[in-house]
Amino acid sequence: MHRPRTRVIALIAAGTTALALSLTACSPSSGDPSTRPLRVWSGSMTPINNDFNPFHVDTATHLTFGAIYEPLFFFNQLSADPPVGLIGDSYSYSDDGTQLTITIKPGQKWSDGKPLTAADVVFTFGYGSNVDPDMTSIEATDDTTVVIGYSTPKFTAASLILGSTWIVPEHIWSKIDDYMSETNQQPVGSGPYKLKAFTDAAYTVEANELFRDGAPSVKEVQDVGIDSNQSSEDLLKTGKLDWVGQFIANPDSVTASGAIATMNQQQDPTVIVTCADAAMGCTGAQTDPAVRQAINVAIDRSTIREKAFAGLAGESSPAFALLPRDEKWVSDSSLATSPQNPDAASAATILEAAGYTKGSDGFYGKGGTPIELDLFSPDGWTDYNDAAKLISEQAAKAGIRINARTVSEAEYWTPISNGDFQMAMYGLTQSLVPDPFSNYDQYFTTLSSAKVGDEPTKGQNYSRYSNPVVDAAVKAAGATQDEAIKKDAYASVQTEIARDLPYIPIVLNASQSFFNVKDFTGWPSDDDLYAAPLPYLSTASAIVLTHLKPAK
Amino acid sequence: MNFYVRRVSFYLVTLWAAISLNFLLPRLLPGDPAAIMLGKLRRANGGRPLSEETIRTITSILGAEKGTSLWDQYLAYWGRLLHGDLGVSSTRYPASVAELIGAALPWTVILVGVATILSFVLGIAAGAWVGWRRGTWVDHLVPATTFLQSVPYFWLALVLVAVLAVQLGLLPIFGGYDVFEFPAGPEWSWAFVGSAVVHAILPAATIVISSVGGWLLGMRNMMVQTMSEDYVVTAEAKGLTPRRIRSRYAGRNAAIPSLAGFGIALGFVVAGSIVTEQVFSYPGIGKLMIQAVQGLDYALMQGVFLVITLTVLAANFLMELVYGFIDPRVRHRG
Numbered sequence: 113m114h115r116p117r118t119r120v121i122a123l124i125a126a127g128t129t130a131l132a133l134s135l136t137a138c139s140p141s142s143g144d145p146s147t148r149p150l151r152v153w154s155g156s157m158t159p160i161n162n163d164f165n166p167f168h169v170d171t172a173t174h175l176t177f178g179a180i181y182e183p184l185f186f187f188n189q190l191s192a193d194p195p196v197g198l199i200g201d202s203y204s205y206s207d208d209g210t211q212l213t214i215t216i217k218p219g220q221k222w223s224d225g226k227p228l229t230a231a232d233v234v235f236t237f238g239y240g241s242n243v244d245p246d247m248t249s250i251e252a253t254d255d256t257t258v259v260i261g262y263s264t265p266k267f268t269a270a271s272l273i274l275g276s277t278w279i280v281p282e283h284i285w286s287k288i289d290d291y292m293s294e295t296n297q298q299p300v301g302s303g304p305y306k307l308k309a310f311t312d313a314a315y316t317v318e319a320n321e322l323f324r325d326g327a328p329s330v331k332e333v334q335d336v337g338i339d340s341n342q343s344s345e346d347l348l349k350t351g352k353l354d355w356v357g358q359f360i361a362n363p364d365s366v367t368a369s370g371a372i373a374t375m376n377q378q379q380d381p382t383v384i385v386t387c388a389d390a391a392m393g394c395t396g397a398q399t400d401p402a403v404r405q406a407i408n409v410a411i412d413r414s415t416i417r418e419k420a421f422a423g424l425a426g427e428s429s430p431a432f433a434l435l436p437r438d439e440k441w442v443s444d445s446s447l448a449t450s451p452q453n454p455d456a457a458s459a460a461t462i463l464e465a466a467g468y469t470k471g472s473d474g475f476y477g478k479g480g481t482p483i484e485l486d487l488f489s490p491d492g493w494t495d496y497n498d499a500a501k502l503i504s505e506q507a508a509k510a511g512i513r514i515n516a517r518t519v520s521e522a523e524y525w526t527p528i529s530n531g532d533f534q535m536a537m538y539g540l541t542q543s544l545v546p547d548p549f550s551n552y553d554q555y556f557t558t559l560s561s562a563k564v565g566d567e568p569t570k571g572q573n574y575s576r577y578s579n580p581v582v583d584a585a586v587k588a589a590g591a592t593q594d595e596a597i598k599k600d601a602y603a604s605v606q607t608e609i610a611r612d613l614p615y616i617p618i619v620l621n622a623s624q625s626f627f628n629v630k631d632f633t634g635w636p637s638d639d640d641l642y643a644a645p646l647p648y649l650s651t652a653s654a655i656v657l658t659h660l661k662p663a664k
Numbered sequence: 665m666n667f668y669v670r671r672v673s674f675y676l677v678t679l680w681a682a683i684s685l686n687f688l689l690p691r692l693l694p695g696d697p698a699a700i701m702l703g704k705l706r707r708a709n710g711g712r713p714l715s716e717e718t719i720r721t722i723t724s725i726l727g728a729e730k731g732t733s734l735w736d737q738y739l740a741y742w743g744r745l746l747h748g749d750l751g752v753s754s755t756r757y758p759a760s761v762a763e764l765i766g767a768a769l770p771w772t773v774i775l776v777g778v779a780t781i782l783s784f785v786l787g788i789a790a791g792a793w794v795g796w797r798r799g800t801w802v803d804h805l806v807p808a809t810t811f812l813q814s815v816p817y818f819w820l821a822l823v824l825v826a827v828l829a830v831q832l833g834l835l836p837i838f839g840g841y842d843v844f845e846f847p848a849g850p851e852w853s854w855a856f857v858g859s860a861v862v863h864a865i866l867p868a869a870t871i872v873i874s875s876v877g878g879w880l881l882g883m884r885n886m887m888v889q890t891m892s893e894d895y896v897v898t899a900e901a902k903g904l905t906p907r908r909i910r911s912r913y914a915g916r917n918a919a920i921p922s923l924a925g926f927g928i929a930l931g932f933v934v935a936g937s938i939v940t941e942q943v944f945s946y947p948g949i950g951k952l953m954i955q956a957v958q959g960l961d962y963a964l965m966q967g968v969f970l971v972i973t974l975t976v977l978a979a980n981f982l983m984e985l986v987y988g989f990i991d992p993r994v995r996h997r998g
Contacts, residue, residue: 159767309848315847316847338838339951342943343943347837347838350833352837
């Protein structure tokens with residue numbers, strides 16, 4: 113009875129093995145670069161959402177932003193050059209900054225063949241979440257000119273209005289009432305690529321023959337969903353992937369064969385965010401600027417860069433400007449970089465001047481209460497976890513007690529957004545344009561903050577820092593295009609924030625990218641940084657794709 | 665017959681309780697999914713204020729309707745459930761939960777299901793053999809397999825990938841099928857099925873390697889115990905062939921406790937193998953669950969938990985019926 117059964121199982125097993133062997137024998141090679149698709153991992157995990165709605169900033173597929181839909185201009189985060197025109201050709205502000213005139217390039221077409229005109233741009237700015245409450249009028253004066261009126265000066269909103277508003281075709285979107293639940297599975301855009309095939313494991317876009325600059329040379333791009341960095345590293349090594357932007361601790365192992373090149377951009381500041389202002393409801397020793405200043409000089413940033421960030425991170429600036437890009441906006445050169453080596457003696461001087469005394473256990477305190485600070489980071493973000501541990505050890509050497517702990521991701525965001533914390537490891541987003549305005553406006557003004565217990569609604573000043581000097585200077589800088597006035601305003605902001613340190617800068621986070629230089633040419637280089645080669649950035653990734661050519 | 669009626673009604677009550685709990689649990693949790701979702705959207709929107717319209721859409725979809733009583737929500741929940749409507753995911757907004765689970769379920773059931781059955785069959789067969797030949801060299805199989813089971817799964821999988829997939833290039837590195845060969849997705853062709861089978865070998869092997877030890881150990885111990893029973897001695901005295909004694913007398917009875925464990929293991933197949941799916945980027949339910957929990961996506965969590973609860977119940981029900989069939993003792997009262 114049971115004998116035939118064993119035989120069947122053995123047969124199935126043998127069959128499977130044979131099938132496996134025959135299939136692996138003819139496993140696909142990477143193929144001829146002039147015809148094969150370029151394969152990219154833009155960071156999406158499986159299953160990928162079948163969603164090409166540019167209003168779904170969080171959940172739509174990555175290539176929606178730039179490759180399929182485009183903004184008017186491309187703002188290169190890495191250079192001080194003026195923005196590059198995409199759909200747009202030029203723009204200008206009125207003297208008071210309340211009127212914006214945009215001209216677009218003539219003769220453009222949507223990927224379905226219909227003409228793209230100023231009417232589409234007018235429609236886009238009046239549709240869905242693009243509607244700006246400050247906008248008072250918008251009008252297409254001819255087929256290529258749009259004039260927008262605002263109730264307040266909009267000098268500093270250029271990158272938002274022109275660089276991250278995705279222009280959509282009126283003839284399609286005017287029929288869509290509920291733009292939030294739309295998934296737009298057959299997108300019609302103006303960008304260099306259009307959708308070819310979608311699955312929840314990967315999707316492919318193909319060259320848009322109607323693209324205004326002619327179809328791009330790389331005819332197909334496939335964006336793959338991968339759940340672990342290790343898999344993508346393995347795929348890169350075995351030649352199955354052409355372009356990724358991810359952390360690899362030992363980049364030499366990937367670039368050794370010569371087919372893959374790497375670049376490392378250092379731009380976004382990693383900081384300790386402190387709940388800084390007792391008047392806003394913060395509690396703890398970190399509300400005293402002297403304690404923050406002491407921590408600032410007590411930590412050993414060069415060790416942190418080496419040990420926690422694998423030597424890849426850059427030197428942070430207490431002026432919160434990206435150097436050398438923003439060089440002209442930093443007047444006090446002593447604010448260019450934070451101290452890189454620890455100085456326990458200065459930390460002691462600062463604390464003692466502020467009335468702290470060293471207890472018998474070697475830790476500082478005031479009036480019998482020792483300083484004891486809590487510093488947390490999300491569990492599994494190993495660079496943050498390691499940095500926090502090092503900071504705790506280094507601060508202890510200077511007599512400041514900091515307890516580093518890790519929390520789950522869910523527990524991480526809630527206390528930061530409602531202000532119920534002392535100190536946390538945190539990442540700020542560098543301003544997208546060669547002007548640190550958005551850093552100051554988003555992270556340091558009272559308007560961008562909220563009392564402890566509330567969540568900031570406009571801006572991300574989670575430190576609860578509130579300083580009338582900074583508020584006034586940011587307001588003055590936002591209302592003008594006069595460089596001298598702006599420079600003065602920034603100088604006073606920089607002096608204030610470098611002294612008060614609501615965010616204690618640690619390093620500039622590294623963003624590594626890896627790309628196949630054997631099969632494709634035209635990648636950004638140190639000499640020609642026309643865009644950041646990071647596949648997860650919107651617009652920049654599409655700019656890179658249009659510059660690429662298959663190698664002969 | 666009475667036995668089956670009792671079992672069916674018991675499982676119906678359990679089913680009702682499980683579904684009601686599934687409704688209640690997320691509502692007892694602190695936090696407000698709609699508020700979290702709105703916060704995320706606002707951040708992603710570059711700090712621009714959201715329109716009234718957007719806010720209304722989100723609150724109505726994520727079911728944070730203010731002012732409705734818990735009872736009305738419960739009724740509405742049953743109504744939606746009976747229509748197969750499990751709501752909309754917030755981490756993968758606006759994809760529907762039913763759609764996400766529907767796409768992930770077949771992969772999990774086939775991969776983890778086949779691996780669980782393979783592991784069980786291998787473990788039982790090897791365990792019976794090791795128990796039969798106790799005291800010989802085959803005893804070493806027990807510590808060897810339990811050692812493999814104690815190796816951290818994550819590490820085992822990474823080593824196998826590094827050696828078999830990256831170094832030797834024998835097996836694929838990631839995915840449920842070759843996404844480079846089949847950019848248009850799953851299709852009904854032999855080439856595709858072959859690709860899916862090849863992609864399943866490594867993940868399935870890791871699951872089998874890391875779970876076979878438990879079955880083997882349990883079966884071997886039961887085998888040793890059963891072989892000292894009187895009826896085995898009787899069978900030997902009757903002069904039956906050793907093979908007949910091994911399979912029909914000792915083996916069959918020794919396998920009964922393992923079968924109960926197998927029922928429970930089958931129920932958990934649907935929960936997926938979270939780490940496997942993560943390491944191999946394999947499509948499946950476990951991943952949905954972990955993403956839902958990380959993103960506080962209550963609708964997706966509820967949907968995944970519901971499916972898991974239902975399958976655990978169904979598998980237990982099935983095993984109980986089978987058990988009643990193979991071991992008549994459980995059918996009789998007292």
